Amino acid sequence: MGVDRDYKCRVIKPDDFNEFWGLVIDELAGIELNIVCEEDKLRSDENTTVYQVFFDSLDRVRVSGWYSVPNSPKERLPAILLVPGYQSDPPIPKDWSAKGYACLSINPRGKVRSRNQFDPGYPGLLTHRIVDRNTYSYRGFYADAWRGVDFLLSRKEVDSDRIGVAGSSQGGGLTITTSAMRKEIKAASAGAPYLCGFMDAIELTDTYPYQEINDYLRTNPDSSEQVENTLAYFDGISFADQISCPIIINIGLQDNVCPPETGYSLFETIGSKDKKLFEYDGHGHEAGRYVHSAIIDQFFDEHLKR
Amino acid sequence: MIDNRPIDFGQFWYSLGKELSEIPVAAETEILQMRSTDFADLYGVHMSSIGPYKIYGYLSVPKGDGPFPVIYYVPKNASVLEIIPQGTSNQIRSRYITFSVACRGMRTSDSPYSAMYPGQLTDGIESMSTYVYRGIVADTLRGLDFLLTCPYINKSSIVAWGNDNALLAGALHGAVTHIVSTPSFLYDSIQQASQTSSYPLEEFNDYFRLNPEKRDEVSKILAYYDLKFHASAITAETLIMADHEGGLHDSKTLSEFKENMSGQVTLHTSERSSYRDGMFAEEWVTEKLFGHDVAPIVPNHWKSE
Numbered sequence: 147m148g149v150d151r152d153y154k155c156r157v158i159k160p161d162d163f164n165e166f167w168g169l170v171i172d173e174l175a176g177i178e179l180n181i182v183c184e185e186d187k188l189r190s191d192e193n194t195t196v197y198q199v200f201f202d203s204l205d206r207v208r209v210s211g212w213y214s215v216p217n218s219p220k221e222r223l224p225a226i227l228l229v230p231g232y233q234s235d236p237p238i239p240k241d242w243s244a245k246g247y248a249c250l251s252i253n254p255r256g257k258v259r260s261r262n263q264f265d266p267g268y269p270g271l272l273t274h275r276i277v278d279r280n281t282y283s284y285r286g287f288y289a290d291a292w293r294g295v296d297f298l299l300s301r302k303e304v305d306s307d308r309i310g311v312a313g314s315s316q317g318g319g320l321t322i323t324t325s326a327m328r329k330e331i332k333a334a335s336a337g338a339p340y341l342c343g344f345m346d347a348i349e350l351t352d353t354y355p356y357q358e359i360n361d362y363l364r365t366n367p368d369s370s371e372q373v374e375n376t377l378a379y380f381d382g383i384s385f386a387d388q389i390s391c392p393i394i395i396n397i398g399l400q401d402n403v404c405p406p407e408t409g410y411s412l413f414e415t416i417g418s419k420d421k422k423l424f425e426y427d428g429h430g431h432e433a434g435r436y437v438h439s440a441i442i443d444q445f446f447d448e449h450l451k452r
Numbered sequence: 453m454i455d456n457r458p459i460d461f462g463q464f465w466y467s468l469g470k471e472l473s474e475i476p477v478a479a480e481t482e483i484l485q486m487r488s489t490d491f492a493d494l495y496g497v498h499m500s501s502i503g504p505y506k507i508y509g510y511l512s513v514p515k516g517d518g519p520f521p522v523i524y525y526v527p528k529n530a531s532v533l534e535i536i537p538q539g540t541s542n543q544i545r546s547r548y549i550t551f552s553v554a555c556r557g558m559r560t561s562d563s564p565y566s567a568m569y570p571g572q573l574t575d576g577i578e579s580m581s582t583y584v585y586r587g588i589v590a591d592t593l594r595g596l597d598f599l600l601t602c603p604y605i606n607k608s609s610i611v612a613w614g615n616d617n618a619l620l621a622g623a624l625h626g627a628v629t630h631i632v633s634t635p636s637f638l639y640d641s642i643q644q645a646s647q648t649s650s651y652p653l654e655e656f657n658d659y660f661r662l663n664p665e666k667r668d669e670v671s672k673i674l675a676y677y678d679l680k681f682h683a684s685a686i687t688a689e690t691l692i693m694a695d696h697e698g699g700l701h702d703s704k705t706l707s708e709f710k711e712n713m714s715g716q717v718t719l720h721t722s723e724r725s726s727y728r729d730g731m732f733a734e735e736w737v738t739e740k741l742f743g744h745d746v747a748p749i750v751p752n753h754w755k756s757e
Contacts, residue, residue, distance in 0.1 A: 149753075188659070188662050189570075189658055191657075191658075191661060233530075233538060234530065235569040237651065238570065240649065240654075241650075258531050259568070268532040268533075268534070269534075351752060352542045352543060352752055353539050353541060353542060354534065354535065354540075355538060361487055365486045399753075400727035401753055402540075402752070402753050402754055403539045406753070428725055428727060428728065430539065430725060430753075430754070431726055
């Protein structure tokens with residue numbers, strides 16, 4: 147199947163987009179982090195200390211993360227916020243610490259260790275309360291990722307001028323929304339970005355997780371307009387023009403989960419002048435990871451290491 | 453190959469089978485309208501496993517008259533239970549009965565035991581009686597027991613698909629006719645773990661770092677689950693999805709395992725592309741179950757036109 151590189155997703159950024167998210171940011175700012183950061187001796191080793199982290203986010207939902215730091219750093223560290231895939235379990239990011247970064251691998255609400263107050267499940271998260279932007283699941287989910295930046299800023303070992311964000315699939319989508327909304331992010335790497343071009347993706351693919359929206363619309367046919375209206379506020383493409391940091395994107399041209407057409411459309415919309423798209427023909431949702439991981443390392447070395 | 457195989461290996465697995473057989477499947481099914489389509493119905497299935505413990509699965513049944521071939525997605529080493537694996541064409545549900553099961557600890561089978569990931573693979577590993585994996589294998593086999601109660605299945609076409617558990621299912625349950633497996637953590641686990649820092653195998657490294665005195669005991673426990681000791685019991689036609697050359701579970705590492713399997717085996721070396729590897733698996737299964745003339749059902753972006 148040929149991919150249209152000039153494809154434009156139909157999402158239109160709502161006029162009150164900034165107002166909507168500004169209220170969320172304001173609400174978030176009024177909530178104390180209440181950080182608990184406990185060393186996990188089982189997961190720590192001779193090179194790395196791993197912590198289990200908990201803090202408060204939007205609606206005072208307690209979210210968690212794995213925080214990994216190289217042992218005995220000689221100076222303040224560059225940091226990575228690692229944002230997770232849709233259904234995968236957030237990893238313990240010792241590999242990032244081995245490369246010299248402090249790294250927070252965040253578990254937004256509903257993920258393992260962050261399920262006590264909010265747990266729509268999988269499938270389920272993508273359409274939870276989807277007819278109302280004020281209660282849609284991703285309102286808090288996005289905020290949880292942004293809150294990860296606040297955690298990193300609170301750490302004395304982290305250099306606040308050298309924070310990056312990385313992730314693939316849903317992590318790619320969260321990389322877009324986080325780098326757009328948090329100017330503390332100095333470099334971003336988004337792989338196979340999900341949550342971009344929702345309404346196009348559900349027609350371009352026949353796979354889960356986007357199928358969740360088709361399932362919802364099939365059983366709630368009268369909600370189509372409301373769903374599309376809500377998703378316009380959460381579409382990565384609506385956020386993209388606000389990204390100003392250096393950013394790289396990688397997509398697989400045979401991606402069976404996040405259609406590459408949406409990746410092209412997203413890339414065109416990104417506001418940063420320092421942006422680069424890597425296309426991997428012959429690759430699916432892994433989006434050329436085995437080649438591209440070295441490019442990501444080099445990118446962050448260039449932008450976050452002195 | 454059979455060095456270090458526990459002398460009571462057969463007895464260990466016989467006793468598990470016996471224990472399982474004494475617990476009725478006691479399935480309760482409910483239709484899930486939201487995930488049903490014009491080509492397939494989806495059901496949630498609650499079943500009993502050893503413990504006793506209640507586990508859950510998603511059963512998709514094509515519309516129309518059966519019998520239908522079955523793809524059984526074995527329990528994963530991850531928290532989320534999927535209806536079909538992410539990225540699989542939903543249309544696959546028009547051709548196959550699909551059944552995915554959450555073992556104890558996964559979401560939907562996490563009451564009272566909720567596993568952590570990472571964490572599940574070494575949970576209770578300090579002793580034979582507390583190690584969680586015996587229950588996980590039982591849950592894997594229970595899914596097959598349930599499938600055999602379904603009147604619309606084609607019993608000559610039951611594919612166990614997934615990680616190491618697919619191979620265990622083939623070794624320990626006679627219903628499995630075909631296997632598609634990506635071995636990741638139960639083949640020579642401790643030796644393999646020593647060569648990586650990636651999870652889930654890193655769980656063993658973590659455990660031994662904190663509990664070095666437990667190495668011998670844990671090695672003995674893991675021997676019961678080691679795929680190499682199950683190889684000869686696998687008679688189903690099998691596709692092994694090996695790592696790329698030089699990877700942890702590459703064709704070289706798995707060659708002896710392959711040689712010791714009793715059924716016909718195809719070993720595919722990963723091309724480091726989920727598209728190419730995925731196409732190979734879909735084509736393999738379609739050919740084995742339907743012959744050369746039937747095209748595999750693949751996602752839109754994998755179609756050539």
